[in-house]
Amino acid sequence: DAGVIQSPRHEVTEMGQEVTLRCKPISGHNSLFWYRQTMMRGLELLIYFNNNVPIDDSGMPEDRFSAKMPNASFSTLKIQPSEPRDSAVYFCASSPILLANTEAFFGQGTRLTVV
Amino acid sequence: GNSVTQMEGPVTLSEEAFLTINCTYTATGYPSLFWYVQYPGEGLQLLLKATKADDKGSNKGFEATYRKETTSFHLEKGSVQVSDSAVYFCALGFFSGSARQLTFGSGTQLTVLP
Numbered sequence: 001d002a003g004v005i006q007s008p009r010h011e012v013t014e015m016g017q018e019v020t021l022r023c024k025p026i027s028g029h030n031s032l033f034w035y036r037q038t039m040m041r042g043l044e045l046l047i048y049f050n051n052n053v054p055i056d057d058s059g060m061p062e063d064r065f066s067a068k069m070p071n072a073s074f075s076t077l078k079i080q081p082s083e084p085r086d087s088a089v090y091f092c093a094s095s096p097i098l099l100a101n102t103e104a105f106f107g108q109g110t111r112l113t114v115v
Numbered sequence: 116g117n118s119v120t121q122m123e124g125p126v127t128l129s130e131e132a133f134l135t136i137n138c139t140y141t142a143t144g145y146p147s148l149f150w151y152v153q154y155p156g157e158g159l160q161l162l163l164k165a166t167k168a169d170d171k172g173s174n175k176g177f178e179a180t181y182r183k184e185t186t187s188f189h190l191e192k193g194s195v196q197v198s199d200s201a202v203y204f205c206a207l208g209f210f211s212g213s214a215r216q217l218t219f220g221s222g223t224q225l226t227v228l229p
Contacts, residue, residue, distance in 0.1 A: 106158035
């Protein structure tokens with residue numbers, strides 16, 4: 001398996017523009033997570049899906065952020081409008097089963113820079 | 116609530132030195148515990164895990180024991196290599212309502228010098 005695939009790997013955009021990050025989870029995994037990593041705040045959970053349904057989006061910072069999972073093999077995280085403080089590395093992770101003792105498998109991340 | 120407190124870095128060691136990175140947790144119920152490693156420019160990879168008290172996780176010479184009495188999961192390696200230079204994250208897996216969550220510590224940067 002190719003693992004969790006994220007695109008793009010790097011994104012540079014101007015403040016105010018819409019940004020869409022993409023994730024393809026590992027086939028057969030039914031849980032999907034979006035994380036944001038910054039130097040100041042470390043690794044933060046933004047939202048979590050189970051069987052394509054958002055379960056917990058309490059980590060989504062504000063209404064400018066939205067996430068969708070239209071099917072089991074694809075998810076998006078959208079920021080509109082983007083702001084410089086959104087600059088971070090965004091990770092997608094998937095997990096095969098809804099158990100606390102099962103690890104999550106991470107993609108390589110999208111480094112977002114908003115100028 | 117559930118949380119993870121991890122030893123602050125950065126940590127710099129010479130090759131073949133002994134490594135300990137401390138991790139303590141606060142949790143209700145019986146969480147699972149993980150150590151993840153992040154190499155430069157990459158995502159997090161699972162290094163080892165333990166799912167119940169007194170379990171020892173081990174991989175690539177690294178070890179950690181789930182200590183319920185001290186709520187700790189310290190990472191150790193007897194002889195580090197330059198290739199071990201990375202950021203190490205302690206994490207806690209648990210359920211919150213209907214949501215399965217994985218809460219991470221702040222990460223510890225390890226640099227191993229030749």
